[in-house]
Amino acid sequence: LEQQARQEREERLIDQAQANKELIRNLAHEIKNPLGGIRGAAQLLQMELESRELIEYTQVIIHEADRLQSLVDRLLAPHRRPHVVGDVNIHEVCERVRSLILAEFPKGLRVVRDYDASIPEFRGDREQLIQAVLNIAHNAAQALAERIAAGDAQIVFKTRVGRQVTFGKQRYRLALELHVIDNGPGVPDSIKDRIFFPLVSGRDGGSGLGLTLAQTFVQQHHGLIECESVPGYTDFKLLIPLP
Structure with a gap:
């Protein structure tokens, strides 16, 4: 029953992402x-x-028109950019994101690595995956504002190989599992079921596009992003099939 409920939830996520797109x-x-x-x-x-x-x-009209134009460009970005495929090492992706996050939040935040070194390279678009992981990690860092101020904020990048994994109606012999885990306040219950919808944000001033674009980029790799969140623990899990 649990497996069936999970499959139905994933199918809903995929259909919803397609409709969003x-x-x-x-x-x-x-x-x-x-x-x-x-x-x-x-x-x-x-x-x-x-x-x-x-x-x-x-000038107000011109300025606001430019702001809207920039939003529209961001909405169209994943559909415009060609899919540049090459060999991807997921730990290089994580390290790049880690350095970007620590450059922006140099104090009060630890970014912990928990890597499975046996994960093979796979074919994919490195820049898209960096952007997807960065969007998730950046959201986490912003949600951790209070803990950063207290000096005990933490984000964990954890990679594992899943075996005989089923998602999106298909069963894969091997799949990459990349977890981005934080110890922040958690996703608000009011938007938990809608966080991958465009323009839904749990933060004042947020564009609500980061997770939508992340899901789009991961789906272009035949993968899926799932989220599990309670106060003090939020885990965004990226699943991508491995060769």
């Missing part, structure tokens, strides 16, 4: 065209105006 792509394209028109009209209007006060208004 279509929705995001269509919505972004629909926003893009009128946005260009709004910005262009504001620029033309600004050239005709002499009043400094009125020019401030057109």
